[in-house]
Amino acid sequence: MSSINNSELKLELQKKIDLKTKPLGALGLLEDLALKIGCIQDTLNPKISNPTIVVFAGDHGIATKGEVNPFPQEVTAQMVYNFVNGGAAINIFSNTNNLNLKIVDAGVNHTFPETLGIINAKIDFGTKNYQEEPAMTLKQCEKAFNRSGNIIAKLKSEGTNTIGFGEMGISNTSSAALLMAYFTETPITECVGAGTGLNNEEISKKRQILSEVYKKYNPQNAIEALSIFGGFEIAMLCGAILKASELKMIIVIDGFIVTAAVLAAQAIDKNVLDYCVFAHNSNEKGHVKMLDFLNAKPLLSLGLRLGEGTGAALAIPLLIASVNFLNDMASFDDAGVSGETKDPLV
Ligand SMILES: Cc1cc2ncn([C@H]3O[C@H](COP(=O)(O)O)[C@@H](O)[C@H]3O)c2cc1C
Numbered sequence: 234m235s236s237i238n239n240s241e242l243k244l245e246l247q248k249k250i251d252l253k254t255k256p257l258g259a260l261g262l263l264e265d266l267a268l269k270i271g272c273i274q275d276t277l278n279p280k281i282s283n284p285t286i287v288v289f290a291g292d293h294g295i296a297t298k299g300e301v302n303p304f305p306q307e308v309t310a311q312m313v314y315n316f317v318n319g320g321a322a323i324n325i326f327s328n329t330n331n332l333n334l335k336i337v338d339a340g341v342n343h344t345f346p347e348t349l350g351i352i353n354a355k356i357d358f359g360t361k362n363y364q365e366e367p368a369m370t371l372k373q374c375e376k377a378f379n380r381s382g383n384i385i386a387k388l389k390s391e392g393t394n395t396i397g398f399g400e401m402g403i404s405n406t407s408s409a410a411l412l413m414a415y416f417t418e419t420p421i422t423e424c425v426g427a428g429t430g431l432n433n434e435e436i437s438k439k440r441q442i443l444s445e446v447y448k449k450y451n452p453q454n455a456i457e458a459l460s461i462f463g464g465f466e467i468a469m470l471c472g473a474i475l476k477a478s479e480l481k482m483i484i485v486i487d488g489f490i491v492t493a494a495v496l497a498a499q500a501i502d503k504n505v506l507d508y509c510v511f512a513h514n515s516n517e518k519g520h521v522k523m524l525d526f527l528n529a530k531p532l533l534s535l536g537l538r539l540g541e542g543t544g545a546a547l548a549i550p551l552l553i554a555s556v557n558f559l560n561d562m563a564s565f566d567d568a569g570v571s572g573e574t575k576d577p578l579v
């Protein structure tokens with residue numbers, strides 16, 4: 234996939250932004266966002282169509298032991314039913330902001346009825362425990378990429394051009410921490426946090442366990458790292474991010490776990506970052522460092538530490554607002570407002 238490198242369009246977009254009836258730069262990050270979305274869509278008049286949240290759910294072998302996760306593995310499947318019944322935070326925020334919501338079974342340790350209305354892309358009934366062996370085989374990882382890529386291509390063909398990514402998978406802050414350590418070369422102890430609510434003593438134990446896991450392996454590339462440490466939902470997120478960027482869609486990144494998938498995706502193709510908007514900085518330890526590594530400026534800082542795509546769902550109205558100001562706000566000329574201090578291109 235090629236990078237976005239249309240410097241002429243970029244200048245035109247910047248000019249359009251600068252000639253709006255406001256002091257230069259006064260809309261802050263919304264101006265960066267408008268510029269980015271215009272570049273992604275290769276137009277001075279971008280639009281957000283059928284914005285959709287896609288939540289990938291998967292189970293983790295290590296979760297069955299209950300040593301790194303305060304909640305039991307069964308909560309993953311129970312939360313999938315909660316999503317279907319409309320009771321989770323992501324349902325409420327998607328409804329609040331008129332977003333479509335799709336739930337994908339990437340590999341939950343439960344058989345869901347076919348009539349449930351979720352997308353069945355199950356790779357297996359949970360990953361293996363990486364304390365003993367790699368979470369998945371390279372073949373399963375490849376399968377995960379293909380299946381999530383197909384889901385994204387279908388959404389695009391149905392008219393969605395903006396996707397917010399979310400996840401559900403008990404223990405997946407552990408996978409995300411291991412991936413962060415690998416891709417950012419940060420000591421694993423600095424990548425491990427409280428997840429869904431471990432106390433200090435339990436966090437020390439999680440650090441010790443994950444340090445041992447990290448030492449056990451020596452992945453040679455991004456796919457190997459994903460296969461060893463990943464969950465099926467994280468592998469699917471990585472494949473989905475790669476496909477969405479290939480299809481020039483706007484990708485809205487949620488918290489710690491989805492950002493771990495971005496770390497893997499950008500190691501495979503740096504250009505994915507041209508298409509990613511980072512919704513928020515999560516309170517999970519490590520997320521801010523991940524964002525710094527990616528040179529990302531998150532839109533929101535709300536102290537969230539939930540996942541599910543909640544941060545992405547909350548941020549999408551800001552994307553709509555940025556596109557709307559770019560398209561609809563009057564220029565100094567249109568409005569007959571004086572005070573345009575200089576032509577920004579001169
Ligand atoms: C009721 C409930 C709802 C959630 N929604 C998202 N997560 C979040 O917490 C999990 C990761 O945290 P850990 O690594 O500590 O298990 C993921 O499922 C993530 O999406 C939830 C967790 C729980 C318990």
Ligand SMILES: O=C(O)c1cccnc1
Nearest residue numbers: 488489490515538539540
């Ligand atoms: O930031 C996140 O995505 C997150 C943090 C804690 C638990 N689950 C998700």
